[in-house]
Amino acid sequence: MTGPSGTAAHAVLWDLDGTLADSRDYHWQAWLRVMADEDVTLTRPQFLATFGQRNDAILATLLGEDVDPDRIRRIGDAKEAIYRELVREGGIEPLPGAADWVIRLHESGWRQAIASSAPRLNVEVMHAALGFDGRIDTLVAAEDVQRGKPDPEVFRVAAARVGVEPARCVVVEDAAAGVEAARRAGMRSVGVGDGAVGAADVVSRSLADLPPETFERLLANR
Secondary structure, eight states, X not given: OBOTTSSBOOEEEEOOBTTTBOOHHHHHHHHHHHHHHTTOOOOHHXXXXXXXXXXXXXXXXXXXXXXXXXXXXXXXXXXXHHHHXXXXXXXXXXXXXXXXXXXXXXHTTOEEEEEOSSOHHHHHHHHHHHTOTTTOOEEXXXXXXXXXXXXXXHHHHHHHHHTOOGGGEEEEESSHHHHHHHHHTTOEEEEXXXXXXXXXXXXXXXXXXXXTTHXXXXXXXX
């Protein structure tokens, strides 16, 4: 697996929500609306405690482990439809530094993938709203894997799709589960934001604060 110059190919695998962009408020609004339709009160702490998990896990927490699978599917589909409507109507901006890094890495020959636990339609809507077309090589979403983070499957699938060995991949994440998934996949990691990302190889409050040689150094120091 080599890049255009004959050197070993390398890739950055991006988590999406909370890493490249923050659509948390859209998710909050969508969950509020759909749970109100179910006559279920959702608190902000409950939402924050489950944010980033798959819908089946979230709804099992909110409604009980014995909740009917058809109900999970119906509520989850309704919530995601509301979420996508909110993103289309309100738009979304990249987090500080995100667009600069995506452009810089693309121009430097890095392959790039979005590797998200979100449904594919959500990933596609956010990707389109962010304007990263032509710079992100592939999108991996919930439908492409059987197990969510911290299982490493999503990152392994992304690496395979961009044709890069796991040891030549750097994962960028804002959550502990994603950092652990990267470790299990045999990949280096950058943890961003104020979440529990202390186990990442590099930690920064913002992508805008990362030193210019961050990604190259992570692979050089393996």
